[in-house]
Amino acid sequence: MDGACTNVTDAARLVRLLKVQGFSATECMKRIGGPDRYIPSRCTVDGYEWEVRIHPASKRGTDSTNLWVSLLLSLCSRPRESSVEASLACRLVHPSRILETFQEGSAAGTFSYAGECWHRVFLRRRDDLEGYLKDDTLTIQCAIAVLRPLPVPRIPAEEVPVPSSNLHQHLGDILQSKMGSDVTFLICNESFRAHKSILAARSPVFNAQFFGEMKEKSSRHVVIMDMEPEAFRAMIHFIYTDTVPELEKQEEVLTAMAQHLLAAADRYGVDRLKLICEAKLSRGITVDTAGTTLALAQQHNCSQLKTKCVKFIVSTPEVLDAVLATEGYKHLEASCPLVLTELLKSAHGRNAEA
The missing domain is CATH 3.30.710.10 (Potassium Channel Kv1.1; Chain A)
Structure with missing residues (x-):
């Protein structure tokens, strides 16, 4: 059965390659009695300023023996409305095949105030990154999408003629x-x-x-x-x-x-x-x-x-x-x-x- 296709949302999207040079030295950024440290990278999408936080040595759940590469998305601007919907998708990029995805993760959420972060995206354990490092540099492709709801489509009503009062x-x-x-x-x-x-x-x-x-x-x-x-x-x-x-x-x-x-x-x-x-x-x-x-x-x-x-x-x-x-x-x-x-x-x- 044929049917018409209607867009009900729009999205502003930005894709960037983030390179962590001297990756081996980032192991010292692991959490010691407090939150693990991160490497910030800022960008603007749909008029909002965003910060992608790369955590090169973070813990994951109850796994206390392994360190992971993870990322967070944080809103740095105040929402124009009550909130803004956005998502972060990440993948590791192999030096020899730059556009092929070998490890990918994503998270989406509603941001209501400046400084709010959403779910962490875990990519891979540090011990499993062999082959992804070139010259001690790790390349991560990040895609930020900001959702923009479209106005509800309205079917123009045909005006019903009303006779004058009799x-x-x-x-x-x-x-x-x-x-x-x-x-x-x-x-x-x-x-x-x-x-x-x-x-x-x-x-x-x-x-x-x-x-x-x-x-x-x-x-x-x-x-x-x-x-x-x-x-x-x-x-x-x-x-x-x-x-x-x-x-x-x-x-x-x-x-x-x-x-x-x-x-x-x-x-x-x-x-x-x-x-x-x-x-x-x-x-x-x-x-x-x-x-x-x-x-x-x-x-x-x-x-x-x-x-x-x-x-x-x-x-x-x-x-x-x-x-x-x-x-x-x-x-x-x-x-x-x-x-x-x-x-x-x-x-x-x-x-x-x-």
Whole structure:
């Protein structure tokens, strides 16, 4: 069966030939009441400094009669991470066949701090080195390998397309089908069925009516006074779907609907809908609508809409005169006489600037 090959590790490797000249004289380096002495050789592998320690006359275990040639690997640098993995492989090199292995040993370990050594590699007894010495020189080939783990290969995940939220569509379907409705509103001989929990979640006024101490708490029929059925229907639709299709109609129809809908939204505390209506009205102020829109803004605490209406009305003497002649201004005089003072002050200020 064919299969793919994947490298999961990498390694930095260094091979060196170490020569111990005057080998016969190293027998005096045997241990006498303490650790045996060694010959150091330093090198750098993978950015770390290492020391290979050659012990030419060391004891091995319980063998007290023979001396061995052994080597140790020591880390001289601090690990970049918590530890570093490394190994030491050694072999004696015959003078006549330099690349052929006649005696080999290896040791590997984890180095956690500078100065740490790992298992000793024993090559051969000193008495068995005949043939490996030339001119009283012993040659040892050492290979140091430092393990470098590769990042775990990751298969890039195919992104699963997630459709946009359609919660408003499902809630709109529930409103349309009237499935599970538990309250009916009566407005001007028209009825609207809805769900108390959804209305209460979106309106603090409905929440107080249905889950507070008001009389509608247990009632399944609620009569709404002083509201246009179309505005109430649009508000209920917004509560379920967070959309207002009625505000996408022609400008003349839009202004009237936005005015009625703003009043309904303010009445039931549907603040987002109120702001949407306020924004729509502020972009469509005309001579014919300025008076009624200003009265609406005053009555329902729409400060930004009110400011825009006042600025429009006093923008020029011609606009002011035209607004004063409309039915909307007469409605403003009758319903909000206090706002007229603000109009006069703004007009006077504009004249003073001119």
